[in-house]
Amino acid sequence: MDGTQQRRTTASASASASTLRTRANPQQLEAIVATDGPVLIIAGPGSGKTFTLVERIVYLITERGVAPESLLVVTFTDKAARELTTRISNRLTEVGVAFNLNEMYLGTFHSICLRLLEDYQEFTRLKRSFTLFDQFDQQYFLYQHIKEFRGLLDAELVMGEDQKGRWKQSEHLLKWVNKVSEEALDPAVLMAAPEPEVRALAACFTRYQELLAEHNSLDFSGIQYEALQLLEGHPDVLATLREKLTYLMVDEYQDTNTIQERILLLLAGERSNLCVVGDDDQGLYRFRGATIRNILEFPDLFAGGQCKQVRLTVNYRSHPDIIRVYNEWMAAQIWDDGGRAFRFAKQIMPREADFPDMPTAARLAARDEQDGASNWHAEVLTFLNSLKASGQLADWNQVAFLFRSVKNDRVVDLARFLEGQGVPVFSPRSNMFFEREEIRLMIGALIFLFPQFSKIRAWAEGVWLPVWEYYDQLCFKPFTDELRKPENKPLLEWARPLAKRHVVLAQNTDYSFSGLFYQLLQFPLFSRFLTEEAVQGVDKGRAARNLGTFSKLLTKFEYLHYVSVLNPEFLQKNLRDLFNQFLRFLSEGGIGEYEDEAEYAPKGCVSFLTIHQSKGLEFPIVVCGSLEAVPRKQYGDLDILLEDGGYLSKERFEPLEQMKHFDFRRLFYTAFSRAQNLLVLAAQERDGRGLGKSPSKYFERLFYELPSWHDVDLAALTFEAVRQINLKREYSFTSHITVFENCAEQYRFFKELEFAPIRESPMLFGTLVHQTIEDIHKTVLRGEEGTITLEGIKGWFSTNYAMLSKKERVYLAPSSQQAALQHVLRYYERENGHWDRIKEAEVEISLVKDQYILKGSVDLIRGEGDTVEIIDFKSEKKPDMEKDRGRLEQYRHQLEVYAHLVEQRTGQKVSRMHLYYTGEDGGNPYVTFKKDDKVIDRTIARFDDVVERIEHQDYQMAARPTKLCLSCDLRPYCDNKNWIFKKND
Missing domain, CATH: 3.40.50.300 (P-loop containing nucleotide triphosphate hydrolases)
Structure with missing residues (x-):
């Protein structure tokens, strides 16, 4: 939002915002208007903390003239971020302020740090297309490389003796490498320590970092570690962010760790416009590296009583008798050691x-x-x-x-x-995922399809795994019992010959484990969980969503173990890895079931x-x-050693x-x-x-x-209704509307139920062209166009291909690589000398609407004067304007959505919209569309209608899209589904 527009909006919104703030009590109002310098808000339970945060943000924007994109707002969970986003957007809509969510840094520490790493990736160790590990991925990665850690001097002092087993050792290792990251410890200092345990920790962490770099990967804790390295190692990047982000707010500050505090203080700089909100009495995450001292010592970080402190102690949630109980509970503990206090004194009222x-x-x-x-x-x-x-x-x-x-x-x-x-x-986190009927039957079916399953137990004498009892009694037996029922005869007739084939498999199949999973969904034993009626039941279609999760687990396994088809040479090893390792570790560690964030x-x-x-x-x-x-206690000997040392x-x-x-x-x-x-x-x-x-x-x-x-x-007694959050969902043209319009059933499975598609081939060629053109644009926007050379472009291209192909495990023939490079070089030769027209590149834009959030990603915005032009790149030859009219019409609608987003966000007029075909060799690479406001209004109205159908779970279709069906994972399921088609309107 530009300054003029901001002032205009501020003037119109100020009175409304002031009126609405009369709902605030005196302490809340004090916190809302305390905007400059460091502020500590101690917010007791039920004290209106989120209300105060939202109103403080609205006050900054409407009465202090702060641009929304100058705010950094950190929440503790993704769910909290979505709720805060919804409430802020509703309030700003009430007072007539339009803003781009993508330019406002609002999210968890991890999501914001990840955004920084992506925005400034060229200044980090990370290459394009890096892989992000969740906690299970990280531990499994350590498990797969455990031999390398076992070979390090004194490594057993960190991860335990070999007798504990590789998985237990990887668990210990996970804890300690994460501690080094979260505490921002210096590996060089650790390496020089006199204690062998500390030196071993340094060696393990250093080797782990090397492995991450080799695999272009990043773990959850490492996101913040890399962000700190970025800010501390690149003063120019830090200066840019400090200039942009002028007001910082952090929720649940009692659960922050050392590295998060350092990142915040770096970003706040000398302005120190840092407001932290939390309750020291609710600090729960020491086991994840959080330290209560961050909130208790926050005022001491700033000289001369500079930090303003506000206490919110009026509870709007609970009956006084409940408040009495938890006040007495806290009063029963001594919270000081005679010299220092370890709790802010407070009495909740x-x-x-x-x-x-x-x-x-x-x-x-x-x-x-x-x-x-x-x-x-x-x-x-x-x-x-x-x-x-x-x-x-x-x-x-x-x-x-x-x-x-x-x-x-x-x-x-x-x-x-x-x-x-x-x-x-x-009870989504009760570890009951592997007890659910649909999961046990699916595992039982996979065991039945591979009679050699019994042989995987004989890899070492005397070995017995408890999980085998689960497989035999709770998975295989129930499945075979079902096969004896007359209604499951078609399943038996399909599965029996396939099982016989797998026993004597002589050549590669054209499917993998996940392919068999999708085949099984066609039979009533599994399809009964997937009907629209089942999904709309009391349990929100728990069984269908569990099967969706299982599809993601199978595709993750196949990715980690390089399984694309069943190969007779590796089949027994794949089965052993799947059942004795991957599924076993998941079942032992526990996996959560579906939770609806809304x-x-x-x-x-x-x-x-x-x-x-x-x-x-x-x-x-x-x-x-x-x-x-x-x-x-939550600490061990090595914790004490690190502290005392x-x-x-x-x-x-x-x-x-x-x-x-x-x-x-x-x-x-x-x-x-x-x-x-x-x-x-x-x-x-x-x-x-x-x-x-x-x-x-x-x-x-x-x-x-x-x-x-x-x-x-x-x-x-009177029992209140459970509070409704009503989170706004995000929708984009390509990821949602196009998918839904092409096939509502695909949308239901892959977007709503979150099944993992396996036939979705990576668009390696197009992504490679896009990424390298983006490298050119980023260099231009930094004002360094004079440094661009043909050799430099080839270097970017080569690096992008190496990282992409490694991540996707898909490769281009040398002739295809050369063709992709020619796309990029042609674009450079055509546009060289006209770079001054580029205003922005790879722009993520969002628009908050009444019922949802509209999102889009624009390749390039350029223009002269007050107007802008939108360009969307297509890495193909220019299509035939008549034969491909339908596809071009769809692209035009997409550009119209982008134009709508750009105009709403910037206030600038879009004059023209272009498709740019990088594969066009001789002629004009552009297909240009005029911008027609009435047509755009109709496109947005159509978008609204589709979103309404999605929100109401209306997945009926006029007919099956036969072309899409040919290559769809769901084809077996749909072939056996009793289709009821919606008549054309």
Whole structure:
């Protein structure tokens, strides 16, 4: 947004913004208008933190004249970022401010740092097309290279002895290489340490970094590590970002780590317009490297009381009795050591309102006989049924059970019991993915298709893996039982000859494991999970989405193990790797099921969540379990060695012996404060000492001082509805609208249910041409066009091809490589000397609309004066204007969407829109379209209609798109589907 437009918008929005801010209480208002210099906002639970953040951003834009793209706003989770984006966009729309989301740095630390690395990639070690690891990818990568680490001197001091096994060693290694990254430790200093453990850590980290570089890869922790290297090593980049990003805001600051603090202070610079928001009482992520000292010591980073502090202590969420409980819980802990305080002193106060004069914190208890948990299960069910019978509970989703872990056997047993009694349970992180019927049947089917499966157990004498029992009894047996049923006869007739073929496979097939997966979907045993009726059920199509996740796991395995087809020479090894390693490690480590970001408490289900998962959420009724818990330390000998040896950037802050107690109090404070109308502490009572006692001594007094839930008049309570987030979804022309219009069923599978396509061949040729042209544009936009040479272009091209082909594992013949290079050189020769017309290149643009966010990526914007022209590159020959009219029409619609986005974002008029065909040899490479506002309005209206159909899950089609069907993974499924076509309007 340019300055004139910004001032005009500010003037019109100011009055409206001021009026809406009257909803703020005095403390919130103080935080909203405190914009310059460092600001610390301590926001207790339910104190309107997100409201305050949103209003502060609106105030900066509307009354301080700050351009939205000058703000950096950091959230803790992707879900929080999406909610904040939606709320900010709604508020700015209310006051008449248009802004480009893509130019506003809003997201998690990792997403923002990744954006910096992509924007300034030429200044980093990363090459184009780098691979980003999630946590499982990272550990599996370490596992695959574990021999290299075992060969390092004293490596066992870091990752344990070989007897622990490669997977356990890779787990230890994962923890320590991430600690070096998150704490921004200096490998050179570690390497020179007198302690062998520290030197071994340095050697492991250094070798790991070398392996990442060799594979052009980046892990989750490394995103921030590389961003810090970028900012510290390139003052020009840092100066550019400081000039652009003038106001910084960080949510959940109590959960930041050392490297994040360093990045923020670098970006804030001398202006120090850094506002951090958080609650030291809810610091939960020490195990991920977070340090509570960041928020507690934040004021001390700035001289002379420069940091303004605001405390938000009025709770708008909870009944006063619930607030009393968690205030007392925190008051029971000593939070200082006589000289230093390890908590900001605060007392949370309820809002002014008429509350029912009755207890709203209660206990739920049952003591079981030695023969089982029946009393406990029965008591929980009685409580839930009483809630229902009270007439005050509108939906099961108003109830959330919170636990330290949802993978605990007692928690899983309770969830199974409730589901058996007709109370659906939503527990996406309970590690039940591999217990689900659809997953067990799919694994069973794959085992059946490879009778040599039994041989993979004989690779070493005496070896027995527990996962084999799971495969035999819970996967293979149920599948073969199903095959005996008459309705599954077609599946048996398909699978039996295929299994026989695989036993004596003599030549390569034209399919892999993922190909067999898509073949299996055609049969009713699996297709029943995929119908639109099944997907729209109470559980949001959990089974269909689990199968989608399984498709992604299979394609990931095939990528990691270079499997494109079944090869007789490697088939047995592939089977061993798939079942004995990949799926085994996933099942042991656990994999989460689908979670709808827009609905954290699905209708019709009681939620079973970890306390960590519940952070930032609120529920009318919270049942807090895990009361047998006791404080436990989260550090080991090497942690102490690093601290005592002075290898960390700061000296130790909290006393080691107190840390586990502090963390314990913070964890359950977070749990208790999620409750709005009723807090229930639940314990399966057991006598004993230490870990055998329930509730443990830490909860005993609090627990037994609370009234039994039987003594609470549930009918006298009012339970609020679960808060709706209503997150706006993002849609683009090519990734969404075109896919949906070409085939709504493909959209349903690959976009909505997130299946992984396998026949989607990488567009290597086109991407290679695009990337190298982008290198030219970036050099021009830096004002360095004089440095561009033919040899330099060939160098960029060669590097791009090396990285792309390595990542995609697809290769071009030398003649195709030469042809792609000619596309680039032709473009350079034609445009050389006219670079002054280029205004922007590879522009990501977004437009916030009432119901969704419209996104697009424009190849090039150029122009003269107040108008601009849009160019979209096509790496092919110019098409026949008559024969290819349909395709050109689709491209024109795409350009019209881009034109709409550009005009809305910049206020500049688009004069012309072009397709540029880099493959055109002799003639004019352009196809030019005039910009017609009325036509564009119709295109956007059509876009709106398609989005509405998607949002309402209307996937009916007039007919199957036969051309697309020929090469579609879903063809077997669709061939057997009972199609009901929508009549043409």
